[in-house]
Amino acid sequence: MLSVELRQQRAGFALDISFEAPAGVTVLFGGSGAGKTTVVNAVAGLERPETGRVALNGRVLFDLERGIWLAPHRRRIGYIFQEGRLFPHLTVRQNLLFGRWFAPKGAAREDLERIVAMLGIGPLMARHPGSLSGGEKQRVAIGRALLSSPDLILADEPLAALDDPRKEEILPYFERLRDEVKIPMLYVSHAATEVARLATTVVVLKDGKVQRQGSAAEVLGDASVMPTGVRAAGALLQARLLRHHTDGLSELEAGGISLFLPQVMQQVGSQLRVRILAQDVILSRQKPEGLSALNILPGEIEQIRGGTGPGAMVTLKTDAGRVLARITRRSAQALELAPGVSCYAVVKSVAIARSDVSGEARSDTPG
Structure with missing residues (x-):
């Protein structure tokens, strides 16, 4: 200590x-x-x-x-x-x-x-x-x-x-x-x-x-803490690598939700950290259909923080963990977003860079 x-x-x-x-x-x-x-x-x-x-x-x-x-x-x-x-x-x-x-x-x-x-x-x-x-x-x-x-x-x-x-x-x-x-x-x-x-x-x-x-x-995952600006804001999910698919995607599981990412250079069963940038998240009030995006996380809005410009930062509580979404205030008003409202976070697989996926600290590590 x-x-x-x-x-x-x-x-x-x-x-x-x-x-x-x-x-x-x-x-x-x-x-x-x-x-x-x-x-x-x-x-x-x-x-x-x-x-x-x-x-x-x-x-x-x-x-x-x-x-x-x-x-x-x-x-x-x-x-x-x-x-x-x-x-x-x-x-x-x-x-x-x-x-x-x-x-x-x-x-x-x-x-x-x-x-x-x-x-x-x-x-x-x-x-x-x-x-x-x-x-x-x-x-x-x-x-x-x-x-x-x-x-x-x-x-x-x-x-x-x-x-x-x-x-x-x-x-x-x-x-x-x-x-x-x-x-x-x-x-x-x-x-x-x-x-x-x-x-x-x-x-x-x-x-x-x-x-x-x-x-x-x-x-x-705290939208009130962004010391290096909103462009770098993004939440961190803990996930487990389930399998590698033949089409070049890796399937992860976070809180019972499947996530598909470009091939992750880790062994099946590995515990991983996945950082999802707020600017790469789209929100929908209904479960999306007919989209190319593979990662859809249902959740509930915890908080909406408006800035001095046209943007707003939305915190969404999901079974996979907290997710941040950077959208416009106009979109938030059009979707009638508010704390407690059910919502879906949509993330493109290719939006998650390999540098934002890493091994979780081992359980036998001190602390």
Whole structure:
């Protein structure tokens, strides 16, 4: 358990937050200027707030009222930055082993070969950072952090400097880190896709304060929490992969409702997360017939939130979970939508990108 209380006053910005992060991956989610990096830097000891307290598994890292401030190298924290920050004159192997210099004596050590295999960096061991791609550098940086035997890993927007293909390359390794390594992580992101795929807990920051905390499904399904704008809004469903069909579609089951998606590269029986963007959902008062869309989810309207423009965000409660739909206020009025009204959410199979389907956190993962 990570316990964080921080207060910091700067010109035009006030940070005043308090939250607890259980085991697993806790994502600090918010737009630019929300205070995310300030939080992780304070936890790491790279920045000293005016007042505050941080404790990790009962061990106090700092408590300014009591005059406690552990130096960064004594906190047993692995930090993964936006760029790999590898030593250019050292090989990949030497960069990885450098992390062990910071491992306390007697601490349980991660096996080098296991970490190398998990991250798929075996062929890179003799190379220097200058010859690596951005994604390869980040994998080496993850390995270096793990080999320092940390009690906590901090990741400050580790995918922000990568293009989309490299992000898709790295995300599965963070999923493996979440599921296979028993080290909690505090992960900073402004990307809802990363939140949906990785988070076991989400802490939403806005203007230096905690706006919302909960599971990824709870937070992403809350229409009042859209820190990166309505275009990124989308709900998260938990589903199980039932079968692969010969026409290239995979069939999933969520709350007894079948979902058809472009082929999912997972084994039958796998527990999955499926993110459905609000802008890809159409609503109907009657069960649609004669449509090409395969995914039809019956439900009941929970909430309608109007914006300053012509749009409205509708929250629909279904057996599969909460679904968000971004429609016009004119459509909402024409359909006489209101809380309690029965409705159908319609989603095209091809509208769900492969990047929005991922493995659920394993049940044996801490937290």
